[in-house]
Amino acid sequence: MSNKMSPHFLTFQLSLLLIFLLCTTITTTIAQPAPAPGPPPPTNITKILEKASQFTTLIRLYGITKVGDQINTQLNNSQQGMTVLAPPDNAFSSLAPGVLNSLNDQQKDELIQFHVLPTFISTAQFQTLSNPLRTQAGDSTYYNFPLNITTNGTSVTLITGVVNATLQNTIYTDGQLAVYQVDKVLLPMNLFGPQPPAAAPAPEPEKKKKKKTGDDDTPATDSTVSSSVDLRIGMHGLMGGLIGFIAMFYL
Template sequence: MSQHFISIHFLLLLLILLCTTTTTTLAQPAPAPGPPGPTNITKILEKAGQFTTLIRLLAITNVGDQIKTQLNNSKQGMTILAPTDNAFSALSAGTLNSLNDQQKDELIQFHVIPTFLATSQFQTLSNPIRTQAGDSTYYKFPLNITTSSNSVNITTGVVNATLANSIYSDGSLAVYQVDKVLLPMSLFGPQPPAAAPAPEPVKDKKKTGKDDTAAAGDGSAKANSGVVFLRGDLHAFIPGVFALIGMIYF
């Protein structure tokens, strides 16, 4: 009887301890969620589909990693103009293969704007827009975005493209689908006109001065010789005149 009583008490004590432990465990606050990871442009494009070529170029040029880094370190945000696989397929055969590694990097950087642009901002942009490719002057990497009715038009000096729709936007990164690959002037446009030829060198003024002085000296010498010759003739002529006069009067 006493052993049975002890067993009951032991079971009750064990049950109380178990309930206390469970209550304590449930009462602990949940850990705070960690900071969100960097936005992954590759995953965004993979989810959207039809961007296989662009994803491959982002990888081989390391532009995809650069976008992640800049989104973490910059408050300006970024905008990606993403050509579809159909847009790349529409290029002339061998277009991409004709580019070296640096040119491929410039081509992809030309599709990246280093600021976040919402759709409402396209109407107030100042052209040309500077991209990650750099210099936006005419023969380099100019990009102009204009709006007409409900369409957004993009011109590079080589191609005219249209912004099709928004793929992603979170206030820091905006990704828009475009219907053509944006070909920059620097890689696919005409070359700037050749510089004008240099002017002919100016003659040495000192040397010219010496020549002029010599010429003047020659002229002076000739003039002086003429005067001397005239004086000699007069000396010979004057006695004859006096002799003639004497003969007339005498």
């Protein structure tokens, strides 16, 4: 009997080895757990607006005022959420020439902060909000930074006292940040509205005029009355003494 293996037997053994190795590789691959998903990237309002396009002017103002950095910091360090009202480039271009350039740095900051609400507001929540809305610009009294809304079905109108703007569409929302496109730049009363009327000065108290001595209607004081009585008593005493002295010569 020959000890030499036939070619068919060798091929069979190699096939078994290959099947074993293949099964081992598949089993190892299946047994390995899938890697855990990494943390989501931090929210960046500038990248959101860049992706949406047509917000070049707003992005530039975010950089000048640092409001973009403030939004990102607050979103990534708070659970309160935020809502951004974003006017597109054509809304800024429809402003009167030189309007933005006429504002100083603080006024530009107030203008952009006026477009940020410090809580997350869904489109449905606009139907139940109370006026005035509080913005990042602060004081919501009439001559400062009031922002009111009216709704008609799904239509939302934003009223500043200077302009009425319409909420057009949702650019981004994730339950923490909502970004809505508006058709006009929201111009606050403090920067673009009529100034409050100046308060009228308080009337000065009337000063009593001093009357000249000897006026007929000058009221008599206690000292004047006392002097007059003393003078009358003195005159009566003098006359009585004089009459008595004359009577001595005739008696």
